[in-house]
Amino acid sequence: MSWFTTTLRSYPEIAIFLSLGIGYWIGGKSYRGFTLGAVTATLLAAIAIGQLGITVSANVKSVFFLMFLSAVGYGVGPQFVRGIAKDGLPQALFSVVQCILCLAAPYVAAKLAGYSVGSAAGLFAGSQTISASMGLATDAMNRLWLPADQTKALLDAMPTAYAVTYIFGTIGSALILATLGPKLLGIDLVAACKEYEATLGGAQESGGAAVAWHQYELRAYRIAEHGPAVGLTVAQAEVRSPEGARLFVERIRRSGVLQDAKLDDVLQAGDVVAVAGRREHLVAMLGPRGTEVDDPELLAVPAEGVDVYVTNKEVDGKTLQELAARPLARGVFLRRIKRGATETPIPILPSTRLHRGDTVTIIGRTQDTTAAAKDLGVLDRPTGAADIAFVGFAITLGALIGAVVIKVGAIPITLSTAGGALIAGIVFGWLRAIHPTFGRIPEPTIWFMNSVGLNVFIAVVGITAGPGFVSGLQQLGVSLFLWGIFATSVPLILGMFIAKYIFKFHPAILLGICAGARTTTAALGMICDAAKSQVPGLGYTVTYAGGNTLLTIWGMVIVMLLT
Template identity: 50%
Template sequence: MNWLVGTLRTYPEIAIFIALAAGFFIGNLKFGKFSLGSVTGVLLAGVLLGQLHLTISPNVKSVFFLMFLFAVGYSVGPQFFRGLKSDGISYALFAVVLCVSCLVCAVVAAKVAGYHVGQAAGLLSGACTISAVLGVATDAINQLPKSADEKKALLDSMPVAYAVTYLFGTAGSAWFLASIGPKLLGGNLVEECRKLESEMGEGEREAGVVSAYARFVARAYRLTDARFFGKPVEEFERHLASLPGHRRGFVERVRHNGGIEEATPTTMLREGDVIAVAGQRDLLLEAQPSIGPEVNDRDVLDFEAEVLDVVVTNREFDGRTLREIVNSIEGSLVRGVFLRKLLRLSQEMPVSPGTTLQQGDVAQIVGSRGNVERAAKVLGYPDRPTDRTNVEMLGLGIALGALVGALSITVGHIPLSLSTSGG
């Protein structure tokens, strides 16, 4: 044991990876329906390892902390600026009230408990889950007229207070919002959620039950319904859209007289044509009697399909519901694609005709490759899976942010700045 402690003190970088491994293991443990989560687990593991009196270079702390804050800011950036544009005043007032409330509560609690500056900063950061406070407090403490040992003692106490209070800051606030908050407001959380689902066109689903089949499929049919003989593809697709359920289907390919062609809205349908139709499985099952018998035509169905995440940046779609987009002129630009998933601030949103699209949303679309690529250009830019990090943007973003945060303005004798972490 003495050898292990001595080794960790000599090579403290090893302790960092031990804390990561142990923290993720602890964070993934479930106690009934409750789990600490990886962040809290790593914090607790770090606190325990810190009892061995290990010394980590302040530069290492700053580098990882800046990378963490950059990732947080990058993920919420689009929604942040959109919020300032649409409801800027109300959001600003709410931010002021929240910041003042958090600060006052933390200061009062620190005074009552007899905490010094370092512990108070950790309390504020952990209890309110505001990690940036650690960076700002570090810069502020380093500017205090105190000895190096006194500053070190204050700085070392911050992560301990942060780790202990962070647990309640996350789990406690979630419990309060779900259990106590609705009672204070006089509302029923379950009923309000059901009401919202109803307004958005989303039906109630049994908890824990998921679909065991692919929602969107492509099938081949031999056209035998005389209503569509000599009619364009767009009329056939309008028929599918008119069926109950607000569902869409598209003709991707047509086999006519032995040849296969890519379908467009103006492609004419003829008796005996074999058509490849893409859409929701239940729609195709319901519509089959009005199309014709299903056939096993591999060549017709052998077209390239693609699943792609697209970041929505087009202002024309901002604030509009999916139903409005489909029924508008722009709806033709997204023909042939289906929305599988919608993420907003990394949280999955319910997908229904009443769902509103916002700039910064990540829409996962599926369809034939040509249609998906066309829709991606209209909606925004594709976020393709990659195993390569854009290091140029990462490094430049962190450097510019830190430089801006390093600027300070002196008011009286008090230097004010965002700090490198805030920048």
């Protein structure tokens, strides 16, 4: 044990990786639906390892935190800019109101309880489950120019308060929004989502457009003598389908010869046609009157499913129903829409609107998906290569701007390098959304920068604070936990009533909006489960972008307010 301790003290990098290994392993376990998560588990593991008295360079923490904040900004950039500039403005304004409440409650709690600045910053970070704020709080406390021992005491108090308040911050926020919220607001969440889906065209679910853009099949049918399709062009035959039932003639076998179908091809008796469409439409409309044929060669149509990054200004803000009428949508079916840094699934309904920055998964013949992709934006084919030059320059530029200090009287005003990296990430992420020819960072790389960047920072914080954790917990434990409940609950409850009675958001998306402003993905999951619908996710992305940015910055602000 003595050798192990001496080795960790001599090689602190081993202690960091040990903290990460334990944290991710324990954080991935769940008990009856509850999990600590990687951040909290890594912090607790690092605090335990820190009892050995290990010293880690603060530069390690700074490097990984800048990487993390840049990734956060990159992910939320398109939604953040769109939310401020366009139809998401009410939701963006609400996220500001909610974030102010989330700052005010911990501030009031810290003042009433007489907590130090470090404990207050940890109370804020834990109760609002915004781990990233501790980085900006650390920068702010280091700029107080206090004696080294006082600064260390403040920094050591922060992870203690965070660890004590985080658990209820996670569980409590989910329960308040998903369970208590509908009762307090008098919302029948299931009925509200069904009604909202109906306003978006979801009522056409039986054979209608609301379901016509999902997975499809390709089947072969022989056109009967005197059949209704005889003498019609392919285009005329396709439009005879009931409204919303999108069926497409992809190929034709005529007199034993295969050919790709063209819109002006005239169908003849005896032709065998390959028809693409949703299974129930093929069965209901062609099954009773058509003779299905087993023709493997005819059905061997090159098809693929591809992700498309939406960038075209002409499709931004248009509904799926409008987009389905575009010529290049022929033969293409929509399987999935993902939006925002959290890849929130968006319901596929006729009145669902696409926005630049969305990622859609389309399926169909290769030539059709390629044409549709060019119409929507750019193909987002899988690749493991990241534009590291883009990442490096973005972080450098943001950190340089953040390093500038402007003195107002005797008060130094600065974004800090961390704040600058966050803002640079937002700007460069938005630029990537509108000009996707550069700056590609694959999802696995974003995950690494986000998750590992933050957790290395947390590990260093925990290892450094380890020796003072136990005594701090003994002094503040129970009262700190109770104040954490207050700081978590009050902003959410007030925010829900403000969202309903002042902003007058639709009940179906109201709770999703609140969850986004508090950046609590766990709550969104519980809300969608309770609603039996993905509709609440429509309100999540814009407020998440605003909340994630402001709550992170509040880590610096709460230090300034209390000093």
